[in-house]
Amino acid sequence: MNAVLSVEGVSKTFRGGSLFRRTSVAALTDVDLELGAGEIVALVGESGSGKSTLARCIARLERPDAGRILLEGTPTDRVAGGARGYRSRVQMVFQDPFGSLNPVHRTEHFLRRPLEIHHVTRGEQETAAMLEELMLTVGLEPDMLHSYPHELSGGQRQRVAIARALAVRPQVILADEPTSMLDVSVRIGVLNLMRRLRDEQGISMLYITHDLASARYLADRTAVMFAGEIVESGESLALLAQPAHPYTELLVSAVPDPERAGTFDPDARAALRRRVLAAESCPFEGGDEACSATEPVRHQVGDPADRHWARCHLYRPRATSGANALTAGGTDAAAAGGVLGADRDGVAA
Numbered sequence: 001m002n003a004v005l006s007v008e009g010v011s012k013t014f015r016g017g018s019l020f021r022r023t024s025v026a027a028l029t030d031v032d033l034e035l036g037a038g039e040i041v042a043l044v045g046e047s048g049s050g051k052s053t054l055a056r057c058i059a060r061l062e063r064p065d066a067g068r069i070l071l072e073g074t075p076t077d078r079v080a081g082g083a084r085g086y087r088s089r090v091q092m093v094f095q096d097p098f099g100s101l102n103p104v105h106r107t108e109h110f111l112r113r114p115l116e117i118h119h120v121t122r123g124e125q126e127t128a129a130m131l132e133e134l135m136l137t138v139g140l141e142p143d144m145l146h147s148y149p150h151e152l153s154g155g156q157r158q159r160v161a162i163a164r165a166l167a168v169r170p171q172v173i174l175a176d177e178p179t180s181m182l183d184v185s186v187r188i189g190v191l192n193l194m195r196r197l198r199d200e201q202g203i204s205m206l207y208i209t210h211d212l213a214s215a216r217y218l219a220d221r222t223a224v225m226f227a228g229e230i231v232e233s234g235e236s237l238a239l240l241a242q243p244a245h246p247y248t249e250l251l252v253s254a255v256p257d258p259e260r261a262g263t264f265d266p267d268a269r270a271a272l273r274r275r276v277l278a279a280e281s282c283p284f285e286g287g288d289e290a291c292s293a294t295e296p297v298r299h300q301v302g303d304p305a306d307r308h309w310a311r312c313h314l315y316r317p318r319a320t321s322g323a324n325a326l327t328a329g330g331t332d333a334a335a336a337g338g339v340l341g342a343d344r345d346g347v348a349a
């Protein structure tokens, strides 16, 4: 598959502290990621693993210290039309639909502005038609163009934010936890909208989430971030059925599974999770020494068609995949309903 977006060896360290007590956080270390045309890739990992920093680097809101990001083979800072040209092709949708829409403006304002700034439409008639089309595309009544944000529900606001991103006809949408602040009942609608936009308009998406079940439901591929590195990646169904990195296993084991209650020890998992969150080096058994001696290489996992790999010294091929909460209900959204409803802490708790 030809990559629309390629992230190659990107690193980013934040430096801070006082003159006498410098601190630094390696938010991203040598990250590689590809997004194919019309592909949805989920980026999963716990809070602080570097997901948003990666999205912000791709959106040119942060500058990487090393590595490069290419849009159809062109470095992002050399894309025709400069920053505005790039932004018309790569749009970001943020987590907070409440904070991202200025309360003093009506919906129409949010959609009209990008049309005008990026010269998408010519003349009032074309603009009015486009405004209506955008509303219908995201499943909102055109009447709501006259509504203020406080008159809309959270789900409706996030649809307006998505319509605003669509206004410039982007090739790529970076969606940073777009459903985590929405009521459980409307999350699935927003995920279905994103899927429909990919199917109908061929838009590629990077979907950042804590919610593994929604990654499985929506994304063709899933990449797992741990402490600023991508430690595992593959077709979502294969990866989540057979997690190979111990960190992915830990995330999967946190997904509520009424059928398999008691198959893992919650105390042991909580203790491991505390070690993971405090970790500066690999906290998994035997990994620390091995990882500081040599970088783990990528191991292919399972069928090559699944493009599934993991980077871990502990990796050993397994004969069969094990069932877990994410494999129990097939791809049916209803089966995953309880899990799609997990809060940002639901997976991470």
Ligand SMILES: Nc1ncnc2c1ncn2[C@@H]1O[C@H](COP(=O)(O)OP(=O)(O)OP(=O)(O)O)[C@@H](O)[C@H]1O
Residues within 6 Å of the ligand: 014, 015, 016, 025, 026, 027, 045, 046, 047, 048, 049, 050, 051, 052, 053, 054
């Ligand atoms: N502007 C900044 N200055 C200093 N440190 C930062 C900055 N932005 C992010 N960080 C740090 O970089 C690390 C990665 O943060 P990032 O927000 O990318 O993680 P995340 O996986 O998106 O987390 P969350 O899911 O909570 O948004 C964290 O340790 C964070 O504290």
